[in-house]
Amino acid sequence: MIKYILIFAPLIISGCGLFQGRPDSTSEILQKASNQKIFFASYDQVWKAAHATLKYTIASENQDYGVIETDYIKAVDGYVPPYQTKPEIPGSRYKLVMSFAKGQTNGRESTRVTIEKKIEVFKNVISDVQTLPSDGLEERIIFYRMERELVIASALKRAAESNSNEPAL
Numbered sequence: 001m002i003k004y005i006l007i008f009a010p011l012i013i014s015g016c017g018l019f020q021g022r023p024d025s026t027s028e029i030l031q032k033a034s035n036q037k038i039f040f041a042s043y044d045q046v047w048k049a050a051h052a053t054l055k056y057t058i059a060s061e062n063q064d065y066g067v068i069e070t071d072y073i074k075a076v077d078g079y080v081p082p083y084q085t086k087p088e089i090p091g092s093r094y095k096l097v098m099s100f101a102k103g104q105t106n107g108r109e110s111t112r113v114t115i116e117k118k119i120e121v122f123k124n125v126i127s128d129v130q131t132l133p134s135d136g137l138e139e140r141i142i143f144y145r146m147e148r149e150l151v152i153a154s155a156l157k158r159a160a161e162s163n164s165n166e167p168a169l
Contacts, residue, residue: 035136036114037143041150043102046111049149050098053142059095066100072120079138092132094119096142113146115139 039046047063056070056078072095075087099114117134 035116035134035139036112037146038103038105038110038112039147039150040105040108040110041154042109043100043111045150045153046113046146047100049146049153050100050113050142052149053145054096054098056096066102068096068098068100070096079141081135081137089121089132092119092121094134096138113143115142 039049041049043066050068054068054070056073059069059071061068072093075092075094076090078087078094080087095118097116097118099116101112101114103110103112117139119132119134121130121132123130
């Protein structure tokens with residue numbers, strides 16, 4: 001009996017180690033998916049909608065690489081959810097990084113947008129910066145506003161086309 005325990009004990013102990021190094025847990029996968037949206041519009045239209053939607057100062061952007069990055073925004077100057085009157089952590093700051101990717105979905109032109117909100121908290125001068133995960137609300141609001149911009153642009157385009165096709169009186 002002891003012989004079997006000595007043989008199988010290392011296998012059992014090492015077997016538990018196989019499950020520790022998983023790269024993404026289910027919550028991380030869901031969080032990444034909630035920060036992405038696919039728009040059925042051209043890349044240029046989605047890029048313009050993002051610029052119309054963002055109300056923060058843009059630190060860097062590159063349309064060829066598909067990246068827009070804002071300056072750091074102090075928590076007191078940034079987005080506060082409707083159910084709060086002031087930010088949870090007033091000493092924090094964050095920036096938004098938007099990534100764009102061209103593609104096709106079901107034969108239609110599409111653009112995938114990913115928004116990453118990087119929140120930093122400074123506890124004191126000596127300690128390192130602590131990063132916090134986003135609740136995803138501001139990202140969803142930006143996606144909603146971008147979608148509305150695209151719908152309005154499409155409606156204006158159709159209205160202009162229908163006016164140009166009407167005969168003059």
